[in-house]
Amino acid sequence: MDNRIFLSKSNVPLKNLNLLEDNNILEFEKLLEKYFGEEKSVLAVNSGTSAIHLSLLLAGVSKGDDVVCQSFTFSASANPIIYQGANPIFIDSEIDTWNMCPFYLEKAIKHRIKNGKKPKAIIFVHLYGMPAKIEEISLIAKKYNIILIEDAAEALGSTYKGQKCGTFGDFGIISFNNNKLLTTFGGGALICKDVKQKEKAFFFSTQARDQAPHYQHSQIGYNYRMSSVLAGIGRGQMSFLNEYLSFRRSVNQFYKSIFKDIDGIYVFEESNKILFSNHWLSCIIVNEKEAGFASEDIRLQLLEDNIESRLLWKPMHLQPIFKEALYFGGSISENLFKQGLCLPSGSNLTKNQLKRISISIKKLL
Ligand SMILES: *Cc1c(COP(=O)(O)O)cnc(C)c1O
Secondary structure, eight states: OOOOBOSOOOOOOSOSOOTTOTTHHHHHHHHHHHHHOTTOEEEEESOHHHHHHHHHHHTTOOTTOEEEEESSSOGGGTHHHHHTTOEEEEEOBOTTTSSBOHHHHHHHHHHHHHTTOOOSEEEEEOGGGOOOOHHHHHHHHHHTTOEEEEEOTTOTTOEETTEETTSSSSEEEEEOOTTSSSOSSSOEEEEESSHHHHHHHHHHHBTOOOSSSSOOOSSOOOBOBOOHHHHHHHHHHHTTHHHHHHHHHHHHHHHHHHTTTOTTEEEOOOSSTTEEOOOSSEEEEEOHHHHSSOHHHHHHHHHHTTBOOBOOOOOGGGSGGGTTSEEEOOSHHHHHHHHEEEEOOOTTOOHHHHHHHHHHHHTTO
16 A cells, blocks of 8 residues: 655545536636636636746746846746746745745845846745735835736635735736645646736737737747646636635644644744735744754654655755846845755645654654
8 A cells, every 4th residue: 555645735526527618718717716806817827837937928028138036936936037038036035924035125126227127027926825025025016117926826825914815916826736735737827917918818828829810920829728628627626725725724733733842843834914824835944953853854754654745945046057147135045945844735634644744753852
C-alpha cells in the first residue's frame, strides 16, 4: 500500500461533473463571476501562468519595459515578464505577510523614474494564501499610475477586510493547478475589471484572430483557453470550495496546536484581523538556536516517515536565471527561505494521516 503523505494533494470528488456540455466554459466563468462579484469579468484559461502572461499583454508590456515583481514567490509569477522581453525588478518581502514590501516597492519605482523609465506594471502575490499589504501597495500603484497585477494563484478564498483576494488589482490571477486549493487538473482564471478587458484577453487567448471570414492575423496570439472538459470539472468543484477552505484552515489550527508550547517555532498566521488566509499551505519558521534543531531536521524526520514537506519558495533574486535582475530590499525573504518549511496541507488528509504527522514531528521535540 502507498502510505506516503504529500504536501498538497487536492481532493476531487467525482460529483457534479457535466463533462459533455459545450457551455461548460461559459458556465464556469459565470460561477467565478458570481463568486468574485458581478462587476468583474472572468476569463477561464489553461493555467495561472497564462493568465499572468495575458495580464502583461493587456497592460501593454513589451520588449525592454520594466515590470516590478515580488521576489518571494513561485517562478511562474515572474516568467511571463521574460516571455514579453521585459525586465523583472524584484522586491523583498515584509515580515507580517511575507509578501511585497511597500517601502521597497516605492523605492524601486522612484529609482526607475529617476533613471527615466517608469515601470509598466507591478505583480504582487498573496503567498501561501496570505493577503499582502494590499492597501499600501494599491496606493503606490495609484500614486504613480502603474497597472497592478494581483497574483492570487494561491489565494482563492482568502480575503482582505472581507473583500476577496483577486479582486483588488487591475487584473487578478487564480490557478487551478493540481496542487492548489481548488483544481481542474490544470487551469487558471484572469479576473478583469470589465467586459472590454476580458474580450481583449479572450482575443489573445484564442490565437488573435481578426474579424474576417478567413484566418486573418495582425497580432501574435496564444492558445491559452481552458478546455471544456476541465471547465466541467471546475463547475463541479466550485460547490466544494468552502469545504476545502475550512479544511485547510483547520489544518493550520492543527499545526498551531502541535507547536503551541515549542520554543523557536512559529506557525505562519494572520498578523491581524483584516487578513483572512485560506492557508493553502501551512508553513513554519524554525529558529534553530531556540528550538535546538533546524527546519531541515523536521524535513528529514518527516521524509523518513514517508511524509512530504518542502522548503519555502526560493526568492527570485537568488535564482540563477534572474541573477542579472535588479533587486530592492534586504534579507527578509532570504531568511524566510533559510528557516521555513511547508507542511502537508492537502484537502484529502485523513485523521489517521494527521496523527502520523503529529507522531513524526514529536519524535524531534
Ligand atoms: C501556481 C502559481 C502560479 C501559476 O499557476 P499555474 O496554474 O501552475 O500556471 C503563479 N503564481 C503563483 C504564486 C503560484 O503559486
